Each structure stands twice: as structure tokens, then as C-alpha cells.
Amino acid sequence: MSVSRPARCLFSHPPIPTVRPRVRCRNFHTSPNLCERRRPRFPNIKAADMGLVDKPMPPPQELFRAYSEEEKALLAKKYTPEQIRAIEAGEAAIRPEDLDRQGVVRTDAGTLPYLDDFRHYRNVVDKRPQDETPEDPNTRFMTEEELGRSFSDYFHKLDKENPPPVRKPPQAGDQQFNPTRLNLLRADYEAPSYMGTNGPLPAGQSLLAPALPKDFSLDDTPAVKKEAAQEEDDENARDQLGVYKQLRKQTGLTMDDIMKLRVKTLVINYVTNQTRLGKIQSVLVLAIAGNGNGRLGVGQAKGQEMENTLNLARIAAIRNMQPVPRYEDRTVYGEVEGKVSAVKVQLMARPPGFGLRCQHIIFEMARAAGIHDLAARVPRSRNKMNTVKAAYQALMKQRIPDEVARGLGKKLVDVRKVYYGGRV
16 A cells, blocks of 8 residues: 655745854953954064164174284294195184174183183193203202202392391391291292202202192281281171181181072971980971072081071081083073982973073072073972982083083084084
8 A cells, every 4th residue: 555645835834954054153261363353553673673683794804904014024933834824714714703602701610710811821720831951961969068058049049039028137146147937938949959060950950740839928927917817807706606617717718708609498307216215306407509600509417406407507508519510601401300219300491581480499499500591390209308409410410512522522613503502
């Protein structure tokens, strides 16, 4: 049996569509959509128009003056024509941009405290120059008479050059010999003690290895003694309890230097030890110290009195200060890690103006060391004492450009641009 299809009504409504029209949805945030944002009130200004971009430097021929005829004549006395042409070619190949980026005076902790042009010989810093005079085969030690005569002659020579500030007039029965301690020390050290073929040899020539250089200064004069005593009295007046007295003697720091350091107590732990006499309480303190310019130290002390323990921890931190490598005197070299027990600290270099974005313990350590741009993570345990030790370990194990160059077997100039952007 077949079922007939019903007839369609002429007045029936069209079917309702199943697809809804698209409605613009908006995310739930405060920022307006791109089409609703206002246009900037002021047009964009290029950095070159504001003077923020350095102008191209002139060529070396315009930046450096040429040699005069007098200077060329002086160079010709010391160098051959081929060497002079090599010098001129080397100076012409120098790029002024490299001098502008790399020819800066370093201010980190590893630099010398003076600018040396290497024209003068320094006994302590420089290597002792070799004596080019030929060895005398007849060199021998002086006898006692020759030693006495040599010492007497050299002392009278020094006495004439540097007479004592106050010489008493000779009295009846007094000797004319009125020595000074400075001249006696110099004569004992500098008087000739070896005899050669043509007479006494200078103090620098001997059969033995050269001794360590000595510094003879006028520290034994009454005026200098009085000034030193006055300075020590002032230092003791500022440190009445004598907390830093031994530290000043050991390190040579003054109270001004100690007060300028950034000393911070980071960890204080109270410990109770059960003994047969009962519970004995003690305190464990961890402190840091830095000069804000590339030096940082960590000190730890334990005791029963809080004030004494704090002072001991701070003194230990000042005594343990060591130089911290800093890239451009503001951040660390690349990414470094430190691990102590279950604590792991990751330090990452950041561009200028980034700031110190890390927890407060690492923040205080970076500020004391003079680091201004740094990011740090402590992904695992966050024990305070181990965090300080791990961060200090990470700062000390940085790979500086010298180590990278030695490890790769290259020169320092080859790794500057690759690893540190050329500003090292």
C-alpha cells in the first residue's frame, strides 16, 4: 500500500535556517580592539632626527694627523724603511669604529689602579730587567775590611745627599757621626758587597739571585709619626667598641672604606642544642658585603649572642670579598648556574635597562656586587642559606672572554663579536 505525499500548502512559511548569522565577539580584556584604537596624536619621529643615532665617523686620514718631517726623521733613526711602511699601513687599516667601541678605560675590579705607558720600570709589578753587561770571571765576595770600607763610603755619600732634618752642633767629646735610620738601612741594602776585576760591583750585580726590592721611605720622621698617630686616634674614636680594629690591621682598610661597603644580613637561623645541662640556644647568621663596583663576599658566623654574631658575620663577609666578573659593568656573562645541595640557581644576562628581576636574596647580592641588569630563577628548593651560596657560586664560575679564547685556541679579538657583541 502506497502512501501519498501531502500537498504543499501555498501559504506555508519558509523553513527556519539552522546557521546563525556571524556576530563579532570580543575577548574579555581591557585593551580595545585594533580597529577601535586611537591613532597617535604625534607622527613618528626617527631616531636620526632626534640625534640618537651616531653619525658616521670620518675616515682615519681625517681623524688622525699625518707624521711631520721631524717625526719621520726620528722614526728613520730607529726603524728601517720597510718597517716604517708597515707601520703606516697598519695605522691606515685601523677602523675608528673599533677605537670608539673598544678603546675605553676599564672600571671593573680586575684593572690596574693607574694608567701605565710602560716607559718606566716598577720593581713590584714589572719583571726585573736582565743585566746585559758581561759576567766578570774574577767576581768574589769582599773581605771584612773591604765590606766596612764600602759601607762607610756609601753611607757618607747618602749622608751628604740626604742630611738629617736637625743636626746637633758638635760638643766637646762627642763624635761627629750622627747617622739617620733611613740612611743606615739604604747603605746596608745598596752598598756594594762584591769585588770584580775593575773594583766593587754595583748592588744589582752579584753571584746570587736578586733579592726582593725594598721601599725606603721617610716614615720614621717625627712629623710622619705624629700624623699617623693622629689618624689612628681618629679611627679608634669612630670605632669605640673595637669591632673593626683587627679587620683594619689585616686588610689595611680605613673606617671610611668600611662604611662605604654595602653590608647586608640575609639569613638568621636560631638553633637549639639539647645537652646534659639543658637546652642551649645559639644563632647562625649569613651576611654579604660588596663595594658596588665588582666585589662581593659572603660571611657566616655562629654564636650565642646576637650582636656579636652579626658583627662576626659582617667582618667575615668583608674579609672574603672577591672580584666578580661583569659584562659592561652591569650584567653577567651569558647564562650561568650554581647548585648547592637541593638548591639550583640560574642567572641570565639581560640588556641595559632591564633591572634586577629576581627574588630579594639574589637582588641584594647583585646590588652589592654592582650588577644592574639580571634575571634569575630558582626552580627547585628555595632554602635561603643554600640560595645565597648557590648564587655566589654561579657568579664566581662565569666564563670570561679570556677563558673562552683559550678553550677554543683563538685570540681574544676573535671571540669578542661572536660571544659578547664586540664590547668586551
